[in-house]
Each structure stands twice: as structure tokens, then as C-alpha cells.
Amino acid sequence: MIALLQRDLRLALRAGGGFGLGLAFFLMVAVLVPLGVGPEGALLARIAPGILWVGALLACLLSLDRMFALDFEDGALDLMAVSPLPLEGVVAMKALAHWLVTGLPLVLIAPVLGLLLSLAPGGYAWLLASLFLGTPALSLIGGFGAALTVGLKRGGLILSLIVLPMYVPSLIFGAEAVRRGAVGGDALVPLLLLAAISLGSVAILPFAAAAALRANLK
Amino acid sequence: MPMLQVHDLAVSRGGLTVLERLGFALGPSDLLVLRGPNGVGKTTVLRTLAGLQPALRGQIVANPDQITYSGHDDGLKATLTVAENLGFWAAVHGHSVIDPAISAMNLTALRARRAADLSAGQKRRLGLARLLVTGRKIWLMDEPTVSLDAASVALFGAMLRGHLAQGGAAIVATHIDLGLPEARMLDLTPFKAAATRQGAFDEAFA
Numbered sequence: 033m034i035a036l037l038q039r040d041l042r043l044a045l046r047a048g049g050g051f052g053l054g055l056a057f058f059l060m061v062a063v064l065v066p067l068g069v070g071p072e073g074a075l076l077a078r079i080a081p082g083i084l085w086v087g088a089l090l091a092c093l094l095s096l097d098r099m100f101a102l103d104f105e106d107g108a109l110d111l112m113a114v115s116p117l118p119l120e121g122v123v124a125m126k127a128l129a130h131w132l133v134t135g136l137p138l139v140l141i142a143p144v145l146g147l148l149l150s151l152a153p154g155g156y157a158w159l160l161a162s163l164f165l166g167t168p169a170l171s172l173i174g175g176f177g178a179a180l181t182v183g184l185k186r187g188g189l190i191l192s193l194i195v196l197p198m199y200v201p202s203l204i205f206g207a208e209a210v211r212r213g214a215v216g217g218d219a220l221v222p223l224l225l226l227a228a229i230s231l232g233s234v235a236i237l238p239f240a241a242a243a244a245l246r247a248n249l250k
Numbered sequence: 251m252p253m254l255q256v257h258d259l260a261v262s263r264g265g266l267t268v269l270e271r272l273g274f275a276l277g278p279s280d281l282l283v284l285r286g287p288n289g290v291g292k293t294t295v296l297r298t299l300a301g302l303q304p305a306l307r308g309q310i311v312a313n314p315d316q317i318t319y320s321g322h323d324d325g326l327k328a329t330l331t332v333a334e335n336l337g338f339w340a341a342v343h344g345h346s347v348i349d350p351a352i353s354a355m356n357l358t359a360l361r362a363r364r365a366a367d368l369s370a371g372q373k374r375r376l377g378l379a380r381l382l383v384t385g386r387k388i389w390l391m392d393e394p395t396v397s398l399d400a401a402s403v404a405l406f407g408a409m410l411r412g413h414l415a416q417g418g419a420a421i422v423a424t425h426i427d428l429g430l431p432e433a434r435m436l437d438l439t440p441f442k443a444a445a446t447r448q449g450a451f452d453e454a455f456a
Contacts, residue, residue: 035337035341036338036342039327042334043329046330047329049329106324106326106327107324108325108326109325110300110321111319111325111380112325114300114301114302114317115343116315116343249302249303250302250303
């Protein structure tokens, strides 16, 4: 399974692997919103938590359809299903690779983008913490959606429609944690709920996604 | 002691039964060649035996940990080199030695080349070399000689013969003569399922 993780990371970093795509998209969102809203620091500071979380969500979504589709098209998924790798492990490793390539860079760049959106000083730590705890769930939920749509031609659009509603709880609790943190309130509760969503996703979704893959390989 | 036994197997593709009452046994050093016209169900049988799709009826007695499969696509990653592609599949199967497989399919000179820069025949050879690094005993191969030239077919024949000599077994769906006299032929045409059976329509409303 480590071999699969290494291979996926290597593929992502080579030409056409899509590394940095989500990051660039996230950057664009955070740059475009102040341009659209205007230079009102107070207004930007109020909407910054929401904008940053929505941006992270959409950036995650961008590279989801590649998670299984490429391996499905070139036959590698069939071969993995016959190999000693459990499909549940394949899903978990691919979600982890997706998080390392897409989610983790978003977490690290988010404070810089918070500056662009004049996020209140109290919010930065919570922004980092909420994205760090929340983005694993985004990769796992996305992996489940990608497994459901793996056999479909042009499945990317339907994938967004399936995955985005499932992102709603993470978005609500994530943005709420940052908002409360920014105004100095108690942000621990939404943060813990966010962590609960991620842990629940780790526990359940690899199995659900593996079942979906099995059905789609038939 | 057979490694793979099939009793009264029925397989379906796209909801339609394509083959039924199929039965055979495969022992060590056995090579079974599946024959039949396009669409008769050779690929479906191989995918069912590999566990990629469920059998409609019947029994397959085999240790799934001994089976490996090679389909129409080789599962190669264009941006990885020959050695990286093969090394991945070896690692997945718990091995690390890839050199014998690379030399068996005459890929030594191409070791460091990206799969994207290989010709169709070279990709196929790399796909077949993957079978060797799995270390598994039962090879299920679907049209393994597509896009191979005569020399490469001979190379493949030698590799297959070596596998059989070590007590392995193989089922190959192919249209060409592999040049292996020990191969047992199995024509799938007699096992073809009747297209639509009388009564099936009523059953839907029963």
C-alpha cells in the first residue's frame, strides 16, 4: 500500500499530474474576491472565513475526478482489484495521496490568503486548525464520489453534484470555527465537530467507496 | 490436484447470459487456450475467473491469491519509466526483484524509458512482464499477443513455457497459434447460452 501511495505522489508531481492545480485555483479565488467586493476591510474581514472555506472546497473538487478515472481507463484498477491490495486500502491510500497533494498545500497557503482578505488576527490559528482537520474529510468524501462515478464518461459534472452537498457540514463547521475564532469567541465546538466528520469519514468511507468500485468494475 | 476447477459455470455480460454449463479443470503445468468467435464470452469468462465480476451460476474452486489477470489494457502509467511501472506491481505483490521479468521480455535497453515513449508492442511486452513479478501461479490472459511481432510472440511463448515448467498454469484467450504443442484447446461455441428463453418474459411479471 505504501507502494501505491508513492506511485500516486510520483504521478502527481510529474508532468500533467495536476499538482498545484487546486492551489492555483484557491489563490485565484482569494485574489478575485477582494477585487469584486471592493477595498472595504471590514466587509472582507466578515466574509473571509466563508470565502476561504468555499475556495478550499472548490479547489479540492477540481482534481477529484482523476482519483480513480485514470486508473480505470488504463486498466490498472482491474489489476489492483486482482492483486493482494484490498480495495478499501486502495481507496484510503488514494484519498491520502489526494490530501497530501491538494489538501495539505491549501492548509499551508491559507494564512497568506487570509491576509489578502483582511482576516482578523484572532482567526489565523483557527483557520489553520480547521482546514487541517477538515480537508481530510473533503478528500475522503470526494473519493467516495469518485468511486461512484468511475465508469461514467465525463463523470466530473455529476461528481460535483454528488459531492458538494456532502461537503456542506464540513463547510458550516469549518467556516463557523474561523468566524468565532476571528471575533474571539469559543471556536472549539465547531472545530471538534469538524474533526468528528473527518474521523467518521476515515472510518466509514473507504468501505463504501470500495463497494462502489466493485460494483463499477463488473 | 487441480489448481482451478470450474463446474457448471454460467457467465453474463450486460445482463445477458452469454455462456452456460461451462466446466473444466486446470492442474499444474496446464495451459488452456480459449477459442471462439468475437463476442462468444472469452473475456467474460476470464474476468469472472479473476473475480472481477460474479458468476451467474456454478462454482469456481481456486485460491484467489494464486490468480493474476492480464486484460486488454496493461495498466501502465505513461509518466513512469519501465522499471518504475514494473517495480510498482512487484511491490504490490510483495516482491522487489524485477530484473528477470525485464530481461525475459527483452526490455533491458528500455529500462529507464517512460512508458509514454514506448511503442504499442513494447507496452504490451511490459504488460506481460508484469505477470512474472506477481509471483502468482495461475495466469489468466486475454489476447496477450495483440500488437506483438513474431519475435515477441516467440519471447512470450518462452516465458509462458518457463512458467508452466515451474508448475504454473495459464488460461489464454487468443486467436493465434502460440506455437505451444502442450496447449489444450477449449472451444467456447458449444457452451453458448440460448439467446432468449421461452418463459423469461412471463417470469418478469410473475
